[in-house]
Amino acid sequence: MKKKTLPITLTVNGIRHTLQVAPNHTLLKVLREQLELTGTKECCGAGECGACTVLLDGRAVNSCLVLAVEADGCQVVTIEGLAGTDPLIDSFVEKGAIQCGFCTPGMILSAKYVLMQHPHPTLEQVQKGLEGNLCRCGGYRRIAEAVLAAAEEGDE
Amino acid sequence: MRAFQYHRPSTLAEAAELLTRFGAEAAVLAGGTDLLVRLRKGKQYFPQVIDIKHIQDLDAEIRQSEDSLHIGALTSMAAVAWHPLVQQHYPALAEAADTVGSVQIRNRATLAGNICNASPAADTAPALLIFDARVHIHGAQGARVLPMREFFLAPGKTALQPGELVTALELPLPAQPCGSAYQRLTRRRGVDLATLSAACHVGASGNAVFAFGAVAPTPLLVRDDGQWLPSTDATQRDAQLQALIEHASPISDIRASREYRLAMLKVITLRALESAFQRLTV
Numbered sequence: 130m131k132k133k134t135l136p137i138t139l140t141v142n143g144i145r146h147t148l149q150v151a152p153n154h155t156l157l158k159v160l161r162e163q164l165e166l167t168g169t170k171e172c173c174g175a176g177e178c179g180a181c182t183v184l185l186d187g188r189a190v191n192s193c194l195v196l197a198v199e200a201d202g203c204q205v206v207t208i209e210g211l212a213g214t215d216p217l218i219d220s221f222v223e224k225g226a227i228q229c230g231f232c233t234p235g236m237i238l239s240a241k242y243v244l245m246q247h248p249h250p251t252l253e254q255v256q257k258g259l260e261g262n263l264c265r266c267g268g269y270r271r272i273a274e275a276v277l278a279a280a281e282e283g284d285e
Numbered sequence: 286m287r288a289f290q291y292h293r294p295s296t297l298a299e300a301a302e303l304l305t306r307f308g309a310e311a312a313v314l315a316g317g318t319d320l321l322v323r324l325r326k327g328k329q330y331f332p333q334v335i336d337i338k339h340i341q342d343l344d345a346e347i348r349q350s351e352d353s354l355h356i357g358a359l360t361s362m363a364a365v366a367w368h369p370l371v372q373q374h375y376p377a378l379a380e381a382a383d384t385v386g387s388v389q390i391r392n393r394a395t396l397a398g399n400i401c402n403a404s405p406a407a408d409t410a411p412a413l414l415i416f417d418a419r420v421h422i423h424g425a426q427g428a429r430v431l432p433m434r435e436f437f438l439a440p441g442k443t444a445l446q447p448g449e450l451v452t453a454l455e456l457p458l459p460a461q462p463c464g465s466a467y468q469r470l471t472r473r474r475g476v477d478l479a480t481l482s483a484a485c486h487v488g489a490s491g492n493a494v495f496a497f498g499a500v501a502p503t504p505l506l507v508r509d510d511g512q513w514l515p516s517t518d519a520t521q522r523d524a525q526l527q528a529l530i531e532h533a534s535p536i537s538d539i540r541a542s543r544e545y546r547l548a549m550l551k552v553i554t555l556r557a558l559e560s561a562f563q564r565l566t567v
Contacts, residue, residue, distance in 0.1 A: 261387020
């Protein structure tokens with residue numbers, strides 16, 4: 130089949146981009162390869178691990194399961210959009226919630242979504258909110274602690 | 286992922302025309318949480334992908350009419366799980382929608398899409414069956430409505446004809462008081478397909494309806510119009526449950542053996558029944 134691209138416009142971390150994308154390219158691929166935002170990770174490619182989590186129009190989604198053409202006209206937030214501004218980042222560092230770091234960007238975006246829905250989450254709400262993110266270093270306890278600590282910090 | 290042609294129809298007529306023209310070559314894209322995985326695996330190839338999210342006549346709304354609740358074809362699992370009317374009238378459906386995949390999947394996956402994939406293990410299928418849901422369908426010949434229990438034909442196969450599309454699901458408002466619950470068994474809590482699932486709906490007179498997932502080629506509906514109070518006698522209760530699940534014919538696969546499924550089906554059925562009864566009395 131002839132390679133045909135389609136025009137899309139999307140806003141990533143507040144910056145508007147107009148791009149030509151292949152219909153079979155995922156949002157994840159376009160973020161990483163066309164916009165060079167490599168903070169978002171690819172791992173399972175099947176919506177099981179959450180490493181590719183981004184906010185799409187304010188909702189946490191697996192960017193490996195969204196076609197770039199579907200994100201036309203949407204607002205996207207990636208880990209680069211939270212760097213330096215979000216208390217979750219410092220909280221993850223302070224609580225030692227990062228080991229190898231591969232799951233961290235997706236974990237933080239999912240955590241961000243938990244705090245958007247529940248500014249004062251219970252441990253259970255944090256755990257349920259992060260059920261779609263795998264950490265193969267097994268650092269779940271500290272990750273949950275970091276999210277709870279970031280919520281408290283948000284109050285101050 | 287192999288290359289495909291992407292279509293974005295804006296009307297139902299346009300979608301029906303594309304679906305009719307491309308037939309088995311076409312795949313319908315709504316949430317994409319199943320379709321993209323299949324496209325990527327490459328076992329099936331769809332040269333034409335039809336994104337239905339921009340069709341004006343389709344919506345992601347949940348609306349109550351006089352005697353039923355309408356759930357638009359584009360409604361996400363998260364929206365179903367959190368909607369006050371779904372939680373109030375159909376707690377089993379709210380529970381089922383809330384167990385699908387993960388937060389990220391539920392934000393994207395649609396209730397209608399879960400049904401159209403016709404997995405024997407589809408989480409929301411048993412819950413929709415116990416409430417006598419109706420499927421609203423649009424095709425080149427116009428619109429029709431089909432009872433949910435006639436919708437599933439075989440694993441992956443529905444009663445949808447070529448060119449047809451599900452536009453909404455409709456649930457009759459249940460007679461009050463009633464109670465319902467959904468239970469499932471998985472290997473891990475998040476992001477796993479159901480090894481087994483059971484939904485139960487009980488009415489004021491103790492009449493109960495059950496539906497099971499992952500125990501037959503299609504989700505299985507079992508009606509029991511008699512008084513259904515589980516016996517306190519363990520032997521008698523086991524016989525009651527055995528009679529209830531007599532049409533279950535699970536297979537052995539990576540998730541569980543046939544024997545384990547049959548044994549656990551009684552356990553989760555009893556749990557669903559007890560939980561439904563509790564909700565009946567409050």
